[in-house]
Amino acid sequence: MVGMTRNDKNPQRGAHAVEVRGLVKHFGETKALDGVDLDVREGTVLGVLGPNGAGKTTLVRCLSTLLVPDAGTATVAGYDVVRQPRQLRRTIGLTGQYASVDEKLSGWENLYMIGRLLDLSRKEARARADEMLERFSLTEAAKRPAGGYSGGMRRRLDLAASMIGRPAVLYLDEPTTGLDPRTRNEVWDEVQRMVAEGATVLLTTQYMEEAEQLADELTVIDRGKVIAKGKVDELKARVGGRTMRIRPVDPGDLPAMARALAETGLDGVAGTQAVPDEGTLLVPILSDEQLTAVVGLLAARGYAIADLGTYLPSLDEVFLAITGHRPTRGEDRGSAGRPGPDAHTGNNEQTDQNEEVAA
Protein backbone atom coordinates (compact mmCIF):
# COMPACT_ATOMS: atom_id res chain seq x y z
CA MET A 1 0.00 0.00 0.00
CA VAL A 2 1.45 3.29 -1.04
CA GLY A 3 1.80 6.26 1.23
CA MET A 4 0.06 4.71 4.19
CA THR A 5 1.13 6.22 7.46
CA ARG A 6 -0.35 6.08 10.92
CA ASN A 7 -3.97 6.55 10.28
CA ASP A 8 -4.60 9.09 13.00
CA LYS A 9 -2.18 11.46 11.35
CA ASN A 10 -3.09 10.88 7.79
CA PRO A 11 -6.56 9.54 7.37
CA GLN A 12 -7.01 8.16 3.92
CA ARG A 13 -10.44 7.24 2.83
CA GLY A 14 -10.65 3.66 1.79
CA ALA A 15 -7.10 2.99 2.90
CA HIS A 16 -6.39 -0.36 4.49
CA ALA A 17 -5.91 -0.40 8.24
CA VAL A 18 -4.88 -4.05 8.09
CA GLU A 19 -3.05 -5.65 5.19
CA VAL A 20 -2.08 -9.30 5.23
CA ARG A 21 -0.11 -10.89 2.40
CA GLY A 22 0.79 -14.55 2.13
CA LEU A 23 0.87 -15.08 5.87
CA VAL A 24 2.16 -18.50 6.90
CA LYS A 25 2.44 -20.00 10.36
CA HIS A 26 3.30 -23.62 11.10
CA PHE A 27 3.08 -25.49 14.37
CA GLY A 28 5.18 -28.54 13.69
CA GLU A 29 3.34 -30.37 10.94
CA THR A 30 0.21 -28.26 11.26
CA LYS A 31 -0.12 -25.40 8.82
CA ALA A 32 -2.26 -23.13 10.97
CA LEU A 33 -1.96 -20.35 8.37
CA ASP A 34 -1.16 -21.37 4.84
CA GLY A 35 -0.75 -18.17 2.83
CA VAL A 36 -3.52 -15.88 4.02
CA ASP A 37 -4.27 -12.63 2.19
CA LEU A 38 -6.75 -10.15 3.51
CA ASP A 39 -7.45 -6.45 3.92
CA VAL A 40 -9.53 -4.44 6.30
CA ARG A 41 -10.48 -0.97 5.14
CA GLU A 42 -10.24 1.80 7.71
CA GLY A 43 -13.35 2.28 9.76
CA THR A 44 -14.95 -0.96 8.64
CA VAL A 45 -15.53 -4.38 10.14
CA LEU A 46 -14.07 -7.47 8.56
CA GLY A 47 -15.59 -10.75 9.63
CA VAL A 48 -13.28 -13.77 9.47
CA LEU A 49 -15.49 -16.80 9.31
CA GLY A 50 -14.15 -20.30 9.82
CA PRO A 51 -14.73 -23.58 11.63
CA ASN A 52 -12.67 -24.93 14.55
CA GLY A 53 -9.01 -25.15 13.72
CA ALA A 54 -9.32 -22.93 10.64
CA GLY A 55 -6.56 -20.66 11.92
CA LYS A 56 -8.61 -17.71 13.16
CA THR A 57 -6.89 -17.42 16.52
CA THR A 58 -3.48 -17.91 14.95
CA LEU A 59 -4.24 -15.06 12.56
CA VAL A 60 -5.29 -12.74 15.37
CA ARG A 61 -2.23 -13.66 17.42
CA CYS A 62 0.09 -12.94 14.51
CA LEU A 63 -1.58 -9.57 14.01
CA SER A 64 -1.20 -8.75 17.72
CA THR A 65 2.54 -9.56 17.79
CA LEU A 66 1.95 -12.55 20.06
CA LEU A 67 3.17 -14.91 17.36
CA VAL A 68 5.84 -14.32 14.76
CA PRO A 69 4.73 -15.56 11.33
CA ASP A 70 6.98 -17.94 9.42
CA ALA A 71 6.46 -16.19 6.09
CA GLY A 72 4.48 -13.42 4.48
CA THR A 73 3.85 -9.89 5.70
CA ALA A 74 1.24 -8.10 7.69
CA THR A 75 0.86 -4.43 8.46
CA VAL A 76 -1.52 -2.79 10.88
CA ALA A 77 -2.02 0.96 10.62
CA GLY A 78 1.04 0.90 8.39
CA TYR A 79 3.25 -0.83 10.94
CA ASP A 80 4.86 -4.14 10.18
CA VAL A 81 4.01 -6.87 12.69
CA VAL A 82 7.55 -8.18 12.75
CA ARG A 83 9.67 -5.07 12.34
CA GLN A 84 7.59 -2.50 14.24
CA PRO A 85 5.87 -4.38 17.04
CA ARG A 86 6.24 -1.54 19.54
CA GLN A 87 4.46 1.03 17.40
CA LEU A 88 1.89 -1.49 16.33
CA ARG A 89 0.92 -2.33 19.89
CA ARG A 90 0.00 1.29 20.48
CA THR A 91 -2.72 1.14 17.85
CA ILE A 92 -4.42 -2.15 18.66
CA GLY A 93 -6.85 -3.57 21.18
CA LEU A 94 -7.21 -7.31 21.59
CA THR A 95 -9.97 -9.47 22.97
CA GLY A 96 -8.62 -12.97 22.68
CA GLN A 97 -10.70 -16.09 22.46
CA TYR A 98 -9.97 -17.00 26.06
CA ALA A 99 -10.49 -14.33 28.68
CA SER A 100 -7.37 -12.39 29.48
CA VAL A 101 -8.22 -10.65 32.72
CA ASP A 102 -6.57 -11.13 36.07
CA GLU A 103 -8.86 -13.39 38.05
CA LYS A 104 -7.63 -12.33 41.45
CA LEU A 105 -8.22 -8.65 40.80
CA SER A 106 -11.61 -7.01 40.86
CA GLY A 107 -13.18 -5.83 37.62
CA TRP A 108 -12.38 -2.24 38.50
CA GLU A 109 -8.75 -2.99 39.40
CA ASN A 110 -8.32 -4.84 36.13
CA LEU A 111 -9.51 -1.87 34.11
CA TYR A 112 -7.61 0.66 36.18
CA MET A 113 -4.43 -1.33 35.65
CA ILE A 114 -4.95 -1.44 31.89
CA GLY A 115 -5.59 2.30 31.87
CA ARG A 116 -2.33 2.96 33.70
CA LEU A 117 -0.45 0.62 31.38
CA LEU A 118 -1.82 2.71 28.54
CA ASP A 119 -0.31 5.79 30.17
CA LEU A 120 -3.55 7.39 31.30
CA SER A 121 -3.17 9.61 34.36
CA ARG A 122 -4.51 8.21 37.63
CA LYS A 123 -7.59 10.39 37.34
CA GLU A 124 -8.25 9.46 33.71
CA ALA A 125 -7.70 5.78 34.43
CA ARG A 126 -10.17 5.90 37.32
CA ALA A 127 -12.79 7.70 35.26
CA ARG A 128 -12.33 5.40 32.30
CA ALA A 129 -12.61 2.28 34.48
CA ASP A 130 -15.90 3.55 35.93
CA GLU A 131 -17.18 4.48 32.50
CA MET A 132 -16.37 1.14 30.90
CA LEU A 133 -17.86 -0.84 33.78
CA GLU A 134 -21.03 1.17 33.38
CA ARG A 135 -21.15 0.60 29.63
CA PHE A 136 -20.77 -3.14 30.00
CA SER A 137 -23.24 -3.32 32.94
CA LEU A 138 -20.57 -4.46 35.36
CA THR A 139 -20.85 -1.62 37.85
CA GLU A 140 -22.47 -3.83 40.47
CA ALA A 141 -19.72 -6.42 40.19
CA ALA A 142 -16.96 -3.81 40.01
CA LYS A 143 -15.44 -4.63 43.37
CA ARG A 144 -15.65 -8.41 43.16
CA PRO A 145 -12.71 -10.53 41.99
CA ALA A 146 -13.05 -11.32 38.29
CA GLY A 147 -12.44 -14.98 39.04
CA GLY A 148 -15.95 -15.15 40.44
CA TYR A 149 -17.58 -13.65 37.35
CA SER A 150 -19.78 -15.68 35.05
CA GLY A 151 -18.45 -16.46 31.58
CA GLY A 152 -20.45 -13.63 30.08
CA MET A 153 -19.27 -11.10 32.65
CA ARG A 154 -15.68 -12.09 32.11
CA ARG A 155 -16.06 -11.69 28.38
CA ARG A 156 -17.56 -8.24 28.88
CA LEU A 157 -14.75 -7.25 31.19
CA ASP A 158 -12.30 -8.48 28.59
CA LEU A 159 -13.97 -6.40 25.91
CA ALA A 160 -14.00 -3.38 28.16
CA ALA A 161 -10.28 -3.87 28.81
CA SER A 162 -9.48 -3.96 25.11
CA MET A 163 -11.52 -0.83 24.44
CA ILE A 164 -10.12 1.34 27.24
CA GLY A 165 -7.43 2.89 25.11
CA ARG A 166 -9.85 3.60 22.23
CA PRO A 167 -7.64 1.61 19.87
CA ALA A 168 -7.70 2.46 16.19
CA VAL A 169 -7.78 -1.24 15.31
CA LEU A 170 -9.66 -3.74 17.41
CA TYR A 171 -9.36 -7.54 17.18
CA LEU A 172 -12.19 -9.64 18.52
CA ASP A 173 -11.62 -13.40 18.50
CA GLU A 174 -15.02 -15.08 18.70
CA PRO A 175 -16.35 -12.37 20.99
CA THR A 176 -19.78 -13.89 21.57
CA THR A 177 -19.13 -17.62 21.55
CA GLY A 178 -20.83 -19.00 24.63
CA LEU A 179 -22.79 -15.87 25.48
CA ASP A 180 -26.52 -15.75 26.02
CA PRO A 181 -28.55 -13.78 23.45
CA ARG A 182 -28.95 -10.72 25.64
CA THR A 183 -25.27 -10.42 26.43
CA ARG A 184 -24.46 -11.10 22.81
CA ASN A 185 -26.61 -8.16 21.75
CA GLU A 186 -24.86 -5.96 24.30
CA VAL A 187 -21.52 -6.93 22.86
CA TRP A 188 -22.72 -6.23 19.36
CA ASP A 189 -23.95 -2.79 20.41
CA GLU A 190 -20.58 -1.93 21.90
CA VAL A 191 -18.72 -3.11 18.83
CA GLN A 192 -20.97 -0.99 16.65
CA ARG A 193 -20.35 1.93 18.93
CA MET A 194 -16.59 1.49 18.60
CA VAL A 195 -16.95 1.45 14.84
CA ALA A 196 -19.12 4.56 15.01
CA GLU A 197 -16.27 6.20 16.91
CA GLY A 198 -13.97 5.40 14.03
CA ALA A 199 -12.35 2.12 14.96
CA THR A 200 -11.48 -0.59 12.48
CA VAL A 201 -12.49 -4.06 13.60
CA LEU A 202 -11.30 -7.52 12.67
CA LEU A 203 -13.73 -10.04 14.08
CA THR A 204 -13.55 -13.80 13.94
CA THR A 205 -16.70 -15.83 14.30
CA GLN A 206 -18.31 -19.14 13.59
CA TYR A 207 -21.76 -17.60 13.18
CA MET A 208 -23.18 -16.33 9.97
CA GLU A 209 -25.61 -14.22 11.94
CA GLU A 210 -22.86 -12.41 13.80
CA ALA A 211 -21.05 -11.78 10.57
CA GLU A 212 -24.21 -10.37 9.03
CA GLN A 213 -24.89 -8.16 12.05
CA LEU A 214 -21.47 -6.62 12.34
CA ALA A 215 -19.32 -7.14 9.31
CA ASP A 216 -19.07 -5.05 6.15
CA GLU A 217 -16.96 -7.66 4.46
CA LEU A 218 -16.27 -11.29 5.03
CA THR A 219 -13.30 -13.57 4.58
CA VAL A 220 -13.98 -17.26 4.95
CA ILE A 221 -11.00 -19.42 5.94
CA ASP A 222 -10.57 -23.14 6.26
CA ARG A 223 -7.41 -25.06 7.19
CA GLY A 224 -5.35 -21.90 7.06
CA LYS A 225 -6.48 -20.90 3.58
CA VAL A 226 -8.86 -18.21 2.40
CA ILE A 227 -11.65 -19.95 0.53
CA ALA A 228 -13.94 -17.00 -0.14
CA LYS A 229 -14.07 -13.27 0.40
CA GLY A 230 -16.38 -10.44 -0.43
CA LYS A 231 -19.07 -8.13 0.84
CA VAL A 232 -21.53 -9.76 3.18
CA ASP A 233 -24.36 -9.36 0.66
CA GLU A 234 -22.33 -10.90 -2.15
CA LEU A 235 -21.45 -13.88 -0.04
CA LYS A 236 -25.00 -14.24 1.10
CA ALA A 237 -26.16 -14.26 -2.48
CA ARG A 238 -23.81 -17.17 -3.04
CA VAL A 239 -24.80 -19.21 -0.05
CA GLY A 240 -28.42 -18.17 0.23
CA GLY A 241 -29.89 -15.76 2.72
CA ARG A 242 -32.60 -16.10 5.27
CA THR A 243 -35.05 -18.94 5.06
CA MET A 244 -38.48 -19.18 6.69
CA ARG A 245 -39.46 -22.51 8.11
CA ILE A 246 -43.20 -23.08 8.46
CA ARG A 247 -44.72 -26.06 10.20
CA PRO A 248 -48.45 -26.46 9.57
CA VAL A 249 -50.63 -28.19 12.16
CA ASP A 250 -51.57 -30.74 9.53
CA PRO A 251 -48.56 -31.98 7.51
CA GLY A 252 -51.02 -32.99 4.85
CA ASP A 253 -51.39 -29.31 3.98
CA LEU A 254 -47.79 -29.05 2.77
CA PRO A 255 -48.31 -29.65 -0.98
CA ALA A 256 -51.32 -27.36 -1.10
CA MET A 257 -49.44 -24.62 0.74
CA ALA A 258 -46.49 -24.89 -1.62
CA ARG A 259 -48.83 -24.67 -4.61
CA ALA A 260 -50.68 -21.71 -3.18
CA LEU A 261 -47.42 -19.84 -2.69
CA ALA A 262 -46.10 -20.70 -6.14
CA GLU A 263 -49.29 -19.37 -7.70
CA THR A 264 -48.81 -15.94 -6.15
CA GLY A 265 -45.64 -15.38 -8.15
CA LEU A 266 -44.10 -13.52 -5.21
CA ASP A 267 -40.32 -12.99 -5.28
CA GLY A 268 -38.39 -16.01 -4.15
CA VAL A 269 -41.31 -18.32 -3.60
CA ALA A 270 -40.23 -20.32 -6.62
CA GLY A 271 -37.52 -21.73 -4.36
CA THR A 272 -40.06 -23.04 -1.87
CA GLN A 273 -39.35 -26.52 -0.67
CA ALA A 274 -41.62 -28.92 1.18
CA VAL A 275 -39.82 -31.25 3.58
CA PRO A 276 -42.42 -33.91 4.36
CA ASP A 277 -40.07 -35.83 6.69
CA GLU A 278 -39.98 -32.88 9.06
CA GLY A 279 -43.45 -31.66 8.17
CA THR A 280 -42.09 -28.24 7.26
CA LEU A 281 -42.09 -25.84 4.38
CA LEU A 282 -38.91 -23.85 3.61
CA VAL A 283 -39.35 -20.49 1.89
CA PRO A 284 -36.39 -18.32 0.86
CA ILE A 285 -36.87 -14.83 2.28
CA LEU A 286 -35.70 -11.88 0.22
CA SER A 287 -37.30 -8.96 2.02
CA ASP A 288 -39.49 -8.10 4.96
CA GLU A 289 -42.33 -7.26 2.56
CA GLN A 290 -42.15 -10.67 0.94
CA LEU A 291 -42.08 -12.34 4.35
CA THR A 292 -45.18 -10.43 5.40
CA ALA A 293 -46.90 -11.31 2.14
CA VAL A 294 -46.15 -15.01 2.52
CA VAL A 295 -47.45 -15.15 6.08
CA GLY A 296 -50.47 -13.03 5.14
CA LEU A 297 -51.34 -15.27 2.22
CA LEU A 298 -51.14 -18.50 4.20
CA ALA A 299 -53.23 -17.00 6.97
CA ALA A 300 -55.80 -15.69 4.51
CA ARG A 301 -56.14 -19.15 2.98
CA GLY A 302 -56.90 -20.51 6.42
CA TYR A 303 -53.94 -22.87 6.89
CA ALA A 304 -53.37 -23.60 10.58
CA ILE A 305 -49.75 -22.98 11.44
CA ALA A 306 -48.13 -24.66 14.45
CA ASP A 307 -44.72 -23.05 14.32
CA LEU A 308 -42.84 -20.61 12.20
CA GLY A 309 -39.47 -18.89 12.23
CA THR A 310 -36.63 -17.69 10.07
CA TYR A 311 -32.99 -18.70 10.18
CA LEU A 312 -29.72 -17.93 8.49
CA PRO A 313 -27.53 -20.55 6.93
CA SER A 314 -25.20 -22.11 9.47
CA LEU A 315 -21.48 -22.15 8.95
CA ASP A 316 -21.83 -25.72 7.74
CA GLU A 317 -24.24 -24.66 5.03
CA VAL A 318 -22.03 -21.75 4.05
CA PHE A 319 -19.17 -24.17 3.63
CA LEU A 320 -21.26 -26.59 1.72
CA ALA A 321 -22.27 -23.87 -0.69
CA ILE A 322 -18.74 -22.55 -1.17
CA THR A 323 -16.62 -25.67 -1.14
CA GLY A 324 -19.07 -28.45 -1.81
CA HIS A 325 -18.10 -30.14 1.45
CA ARG A 326 -18.76 -29.58 5.10
CA PRO A 327 -15.95 -28.24 7.27
CA THR A 328 -13.56 -30.94 8.45
CA ARG A 329 -14.34 -30.51 12.07
CA GLY A 330 -14.17 -34.12 13.19
CA GLU A 331 -10.50 -34.21 12.33
CA ASP A 332 -9.82 -31.73 15.12
CA ARG A 333 -6.44 -30.60 14.00
CA GLY A 334 -4.72 -30.94 17.32
CA SER A 335 -6.75 -28.47 19.34
CA ALA A 336 -7.78 -31.10 21.86
CA GLY A 337 -7.57 -30.07 25.46
CA ARG A 338 -8.44 -26.46 24.84
CA PRO A 339 -11.85 -25.19 25.84
CA GLY A 340 -14.03 -25.82 22.85
CA PRO A 341 -16.57 -23.51 21.38
CA ASP A 342 -20.06 -23.89 22.67
CA ALA A 343 -23.10 -25.77 21.59
CA HIS A 344 -23.99 -23.54 18.68
CA THR A 345 -21.95 -25.38 16.15
CA GLY A 346 -22.76 -28.58 14.42
CA ASN A 347 -26.46 -27.96 14.15
CA ASN A 348 -27.87 -26.91 10.89
CA GLU A 349 -30.42 -24.99 12.78
CA GLN A 350 -29.37 -22.61 15.49
CA THR A 351 -32.50 -22.21 17.47
CA ASP A 352 -31.44 -19.26 19.52
CA GLN A 353 -30.61 -17.37 16.39
CA ASN A 354 -34.05 -17.77 14.91
CA GLU A 355 -36.03 -14.64 14.66
CA GLU A 356 -39.50 -15.41 15.78
CA VAL A 357 -42.09 -13.97 13.49
CA ALA A 358 -45.47 -13.10 14.84
CA ALA A 359 -48.07 -14.80 12.67
Next chain:
Amino acid sequence: MSAGTTTPTRTPSGAATAAASRPAPAADGRLPLRSHLRHIGALARRNALQIKADPESMFDAVLMPVIFVLLFVFVFGGAMFGQGNQDQYVNYLVPGLMAMMGMNIAMAVGTGVNDDFKKGVMDRFRSMPIARSSVLVAKIVVEIGRMLVATTILLVMGFVMGLTLHGSVLQLLAAVGLSMVFGASLMWIFILLGLTMKTAQAVQGVAMLVLMPLQFGSSIFAPTTSMPGWLQSFTDVNPLSNLADAARHLINDEGAVAQPVLITLAWAVGITAVTAPLAVRKFRNKT
Protein backbone atom coordinates in the same frame (compact mmCIF):
# COMPACT_ATOMS: atom_id res chain seq x y z
CA MET B 1 -27.84 -3.83 9.24
CA SER B 2 -24.14 -3.61 8.90
CA ALA B 3 -22.52 -1.15 11.20
CA GLY B 4 -20.16 0.42 8.74
CA THR B 5 -22.88 1.86 6.58
CA THR B 6 -24.58 3.72 9.38
CA THR B 7 -21.65 5.89 10.39
CA PRO B 8 -19.24 6.47 7.59
CA THR B 9 -18.40 10.02 8.63
CA ARG B 10 -15.65 9.56 11.20
CA THR B 11 -12.18 8.39 10.51
CA PRO B 12 -9.89 6.63 12.96
CA SER B 13 -8.57 10.01 14.02
CA GLY B 14 -11.43 10.10 16.49
CA ALA B 15 -10.44 6.76 17.85
CA ALA B 16 -7.03 7.97 18.82
CA THR B 17 -8.01 11.01 20.84
CA ALA B 18 -7.35 9.28 24.14
CA ALA B 19 -3.73 9.05 23.14
CA ALA B 20 -3.42 12.80 22.91
CA SER B 21 -2.72 13.36 26.58
CA ARG B 22 -0.21 10.58 26.87
CA PRO B 23 3.52 11.08 26.70
CA ALA B 24 4.58 10.74 23.13
CA PRO B 25 6.72 7.73 22.35
CA ALA B 26 9.74 8.21 20.15
CA ALA B 27 9.28 7.47 16.47
CA ASP B 28 10.64 3.97 16.93
CA GLY B 29 8.07 3.35 19.66
CA ARG B 30 10.51 3.50 22.58
CA LEU B 31 8.97 4.84 25.76
CA PRO B 32 10.27 7.52 28.10
CA LEU B 33 11.53 6.37 31.50
CA ARG B 34 8.51 7.93 33.18
CA SER B 35 6.24 5.54 31.29
CA HIS B 36 8.32 2.53 32.27
CA LEU B 37 8.09 3.51 35.92
CA ARG B 38 4.34 3.99 35.64
CA HIS B 39 3.95 0.56 34.06
CA ILE B 40 6.09 -1.12 36.69
CA GLY B 41 4.02 0.66 39.34
CA ALA B 42 0.73 -0.52 37.85
CA LEU B 43 1.98 -4.09 37.54
CA ALA B 44 3.47 -4.12 41.02
CA ARG B 45 0.10 -2.96 42.29
CA ARG B 46 -1.39 -5.97 40.54
CA ASN B 47 1.04 -8.33 42.25
CA ALA B 48 0.39 -6.71 45.61
CA LEU B 49 -3.38 -6.97 45.13
CA GLN B 50 -2.95 -10.63 44.32
CA ILE B 51 -1.27 -11.14 47.67
CA LYS B 52 -4.06 -9.21 49.35
CA ALA B 53 -6.66 -11.41 47.66
CA ASP B 54 -4.80 -14.50 48.78
CA PRO B 55 -3.16 -13.76 52.15
CA GLU B 56 -2.15 -17.39 52.54
CA SER B 57 0.52 -16.75 49.94
CA MET B 58 2.35 -14.81 52.66
CA PHE B 59 2.57 -17.87 54.93
CA ASP B 60 6.03 -18.83 53.77
CA ALA B 61 7.39 -15.34 54.33
CA VAL B 62 5.81 -15.12 57.78
CA LEU B 63 6.14 -18.63 59.14
CA MET B 64 9.44 -19.75 57.66
CA PRO B 65 11.62 -17.40 59.72
CA VAL B 66 9.75 -18.25 62.91
CA ILE B 67 9.99 -21.99 62.43
CA PHE B 68 13.60 -21.96 61.30
CA VAL B 69 14.82 -19.88 64.19
CA LEU B 70 13.04 -22.07 66.75
CA LEU B 71 14.03 -25.31 65.07
CA PHE B 72 17.69 -24.62 64.56
CA VAL B 73 18.30 -22.87 67.83
CA PHE B 74 16.90 -25.76 69.83
CA VAL B 75 18.21 -28.57 67.62
CA PHE B 76 21.75 -27.36 66.94
CA GLY B 77 22.22 -24.57 69.43
CA GLY B 78 22.91 -26.79 72.42
CA ALA B 79 25.13 -29.16 70.47
CA MET B 80 27.36 -26.41 69.20
CA PHE B 81 27.65 -24.02 72.08
CA GLY B 82 26.69 -26.24 74.98
CA GLN B 83 23.41 -26.67 76.82
CA GLY B 84 22.09 -23.31 78.04
CA ASN B 85 24.23 -21.32 75.63
CA GLN B 86 21.76 -21.34 72.79
CA ASP B 87 21.71 -17.55 72.65
CA GLN B 88 25.29 -17.59 71.37
CA TYR B 89 24.11 -19.72 68.50
CA VAL B 90 21.32 -17.19 67.78
CA ASN B 91 23.94 -14.61 66.91
CA TYR B 92 25.57 -17.11 64.60
CA LEU B 93 22.38 -18.43 63.04
CA VAL B 94 20.17 -15.40 62.41
CA PRO B 95 22.54 -13.63 59.99
CA GLY B 96 22.92 -16.94 58.18
CA LEU B 97 19.18 -17.36 57.93
CA MET B 98 18.98 -13.94 56.28
CA ALA B 99 20.82 -15.50 53.36
CA MET B 100 18.56 -18.51 53.37
CA MET B 101 15.38 -16.44 53.47
CA GLY B 102 16.32 -14.74 50.20
CA MET B 103 16.98 -18.09 48.57
CA ASN B 104 13.65 -19.57 49.61
CA ILE B 105 11.57 -16.59 48.64
CA ALA B 106 13.35 -16.37 45.30
CA MET B 107 12.47 -20.00 44.70
CA ALA B 108 8.79 -19.26 45.25
CA VAL B 109 9.08 -16.62 42.54
CA GLY B 110 9.92 -19.36 40.05
CA THR B 111 6.81 -21.41 40.74
CA GLY B 112 4.68 -18.26 40.90
CA VAL B 113 5.94 -17.05 37.54
CA ASN B 114 5.32 -20.43 35.98
CA ASP B 115 1.68 -20.33 37.08
CA ASP B 116 1.19 -16.69 36.33
CA PHE B 117 2.59 -16.87 32.84
CA LYS B 118 0.14 -19.53 31.79
CA LYS B 119 -2.70 -17.15 32.43
CA GLY B 120 -4.52 -15.30 29.69
CA VAL B 121 -3.69 -11.92 31.18
CA MET B 122 -0.08 -12.35 30.02
CA ASP B 123 -1.33 -12.28 26.43
CA ARG B 124 -2.89 -8.95 27.16
CA PHE B 125 0.33 -7.58 28.63
CA ARG B 126 2.34 -8.89 25.72
CA SER B 127 0.05 -7.22 23.20
CA MET B 128 0.21 -3.86 24.97
CA PRO B 129 2.62 -0.98 24.39
CA ILE B 130 4.73 -1.69 27.46
CA ALA B 131 8.24 -3.04 27.81
CA ARG B 132 7.94 -6.73 28.38
CA SER B 133 10.57 -6.53 31.10
CA SER B 134 8.18 -4.36 33.14
CA VAL B 135 6.10 -7.40 34.01
CA LEU B 136 9.17 -9.17 35.40
CA VAL B 137 10.60 -6.15 37.18
CA ALA B 138 7.25 -5.49 38.88
CA LYS B 139 7.20 -9.05 40.13
CA ILE B 140 10.68 -8.63 41.58
CA VAL B 141 9.77 -5.34 43.25
CA VAL B 142 6.89 -6.98 45.09
CA GLU B 143 8.93 -10.06 45.96
CA ILE B 144 11.62 -7.87 47.48
CA GLY B 145 8.83 -6.46 49.62
CA ARG B 146 7.99 -9.98 50.70
CA MET B 147 11.63 -10.62 51.48
CA LEU B 148 11.69 -7.51 53.64
CA VAL B 149 8.70 -8.79 55.60
CA ALA B 150 10.38 -12.16 56.08
CA THR B 151 13.67 -10.57 57.14
CA THR B 152 11.92 -8.26 59.59
CA ILE B 153 10.10 -11.19 61.19
CA LEU B 154 13.36 -13.12 61.27
CA LEU B 155 15.11 -10.30 63.12
CA VAL B 156 12.25 -9.79 65.56
CA MET B 157 12.21 -13.51 66.22
CA GLY B 158 15.98 -13.41 66.64
CA PHE B 159 15.81 -10.62 69.21
CA VAL B 160 13.12 -12.52 71.09
CA MET B 161 15.45 -15.52 71.21
CA GLY B 162 18.31 -13.45 72.54
CA LEU B 163 20.04 -11.98 69.50
CA THR B 164 22.30 -9.10 70.49
CA LEU B 165 23.32 -6.47 68.01
CA HIS B 166 27.04 -5.81 68.41
CA GLY B 167 27.39 -3.70 65.31
CA SER B 168 25.60 -0.42 64.62
CA VAL B 169 22.10 -0.09 63.21
CA LEU B 170 23.75 1.03 59.99
CA GLN B 171 25.68 -2.23 59.85
CA LEU B 172 22.44 -4.13 60.41
CA LEU B 173 20.78 -2.24 57.57
CA ALA B 174 23.77 -2.93 55.35
CA ALA B 175 23.38 -6.65 56.06
CA VAL B 176 19.68 -6.48 55.21
CA GLY B 177 20.40 -4.49 52.05
CA LEU B 178 23.04 -6.94 50.89
CA SER B 179 20.71 -9.90 51.31
CA MET B 180 18.03 -8.02 49.32
CA VAL B 181 20.41 -7.33 46.47
CA PHE B 182 21.53 -10.92 46.36
CA GLY B 183 17.97 -12.23 46.71
CA ALA B 184 16.83 -10.06 43.80
CA SER B 185 19.57 -11.50 41.59
CA LEU B 186 18.50 -15.02 42.54
CA MET B 187 14.95 -14.17 41.49
CA TRP B 188 16.09 -13.73 37.90
CA ILE B 189 17.44 -17.29 37.93
CA PHE B 190 14.15 -18.64 39.17
CA ILE B 191 12.12 -16.48 36.79
CA LEU B 192 14.18 -17.93 33.97
CA LEU B 193 13.52 -21.41 35.33
CA GLY B 194 9.84 -20.65 35.71
CA LEU B 195 9.63 -19.49 32.11
CA THR B 196 11.58 -22.47 30.81
CA MET B 197 10.01 -25.40 32.65
CA LYS B 198 6.59 -26.70 31.73
CA THR B 199 5.04 -27.06 35.18
CA ALA B 200 5.37 -25.43 38.56
CA GLN B 201 6.21 -28.83 40.05
CA ALA B 202 9.15 -29.22 37.69
CA VAL B 203 10.38 -25.78 38.71
CA GLN B 204 10.11 -26.76 42.35
CA GLY B 205 12.01 -29.99 41.71
CA VAL B 206 14.91 -28.35 39.96
CA ALA B 207 14.99 -25.51 42.45
CA MET B 208 15.28 -27.94 45.36
CA LEU B 209 18.12 -29.72 43.62
CA VAL B 210 20.05 -26.47 43.41
CA LEU B 211 18.95 -25.21 46.76
CA MET B 212 19.90 -28.10 49.03
CA PRO B 213 23.64 -28.31 48.35
CA LEU B 214 23.95 -24.52 48.30
CA GLN B 215 22.21 -24.16 51.63
CA PHE B 216 23.81 -26.98 53.54
CA GLY B 217 27.21 -26.70 51.89
CA SER B 218 27.52 -23.26 53.40
CA SER B 219 28.30 -21.51 56.63
CA ILE B 220 24.61 -20.74 57.23
CA PHE B 221 24.02 -23.30 59.98
CA ALA B 222 27.48 -24.18 61.20
CA PRO B 223 31.05 -23.00 60.78
CA THR B 224 32.81 -24.67 57.89
CA THR B 225 36.02 -25.35 59.78
CA SER B 226 35.00 -28.90 60.68
CA MET B 227 34.21 -29.77 57.03
CA PRO B 228 36.59 -31.74 54.80
CA GLY B 229 38.90 -29.68 52.63
CA TRP B 230 37.19 -30.29 49.31
CA LEU B 231 33.89 -29.15 50.80
CA GLN B 232 35.53 -26.09 52.28
CA SER B 233 36.78 -24.97 48.90
CA PHE B 234 33.17 -25.22 47.71
CA THR B 235 31.77 -23.29 50.68
CA ASP B 236 34.41 -20.61 50.21
CA VAL B 237 33.00 -19.65 46.83
CA ASN B 238 29.40 -20.48 47.66
CA PRO B 239 27.64 -17.09 47.56
CA LEU B 240 25.37 -18.13 50.39
CA SER B 241 28.39 -18.66 52.65
CA ASN B 242 29.75 -15.31 51.69
CA LEU B 243 26.42 -13.59 52.24
CA ALA B 244 26.00 -15.34 55.59
CA ASP B 245 29.52 -14.39 56.65
CA ALA B 246 29.07 -10.81 55.50
CA ALA B 247 25.80 -10.44 57.43
CA ARG B 248 27.29 -12.17 60.45
CA HIS B 249 30.37 -10.00 60.53
CA LEU B 250 28.30 -6.84 60.11
CA ILE B 251 25.77 -7.69 62.83
CA ASN B 252 28.35 -9.06 65.25
CA ASP B 253 30.89 -6.41 64.32
CA GLU B 254 33.69 -8.97 63.99
CA GLY B 255 35.95 -10.36 61.33
CA ALA B 256 36.51 -9.28 57.75
CA VAL B 257 33.59 -7.60 56.04
CA ALA B 258 34.97 -6.33 52.76
CA GLN B 259 35.83 -9.69 51.22
CA PRO B 260 32.54 -11.54 51.76
CA VAL B 261 30.60 -8.41 50.79
CA LEU B 262 32.53 -8.03 47.57
CA ILE B 263 32.23 -11.69 46.66
CA THR B 264 28.49 -11.58 47.33
CA LEU B 265 28.06 -8.45 45.22
CA ALA B 266 30.12 -9.95 42.43
CA TRP B 267 27.84 -12.97 42.41
CA ALA B 268 24.74 -10.76 42.43
CA VAL B 269 25.96 -8.67 39.53
CA GLY B 270 27.15 -11.69 37.59
CA ILE B 271 23.94 -13.64 38.06
CA THR B 272 21.77 -10.66 37.10
CA ALA B 273 23.87 -9.78 34.07
CA VAL B 274 23.53 -13.29 32.70
CA THR B 275 20.02 -14.35 33.68
CA ALA B 276 18.01 -11.11 33.47
CA PRO B 277 18.48 -10.61 29.71
CA LEU B 278 17.84 -14.32 29.13
CA ALA B 279 14.64 -14.17 31.16
CA VAL B 280 13.38 -11.09 29.36
CA ARG B 281 14.14 -12.69 26.02
CA LYS B 282 12.43 -15.89 27.02
CA PHE B 283 9.35 -13.96 28.08
CA ARG B 284 9.36 -11.93 24.88
CA ASN B 285 9.48 -15.00 22.65
CA LYS B 286 7.02 -17.08 24.62
CA THR B 287 4.04 -18.13 22.54
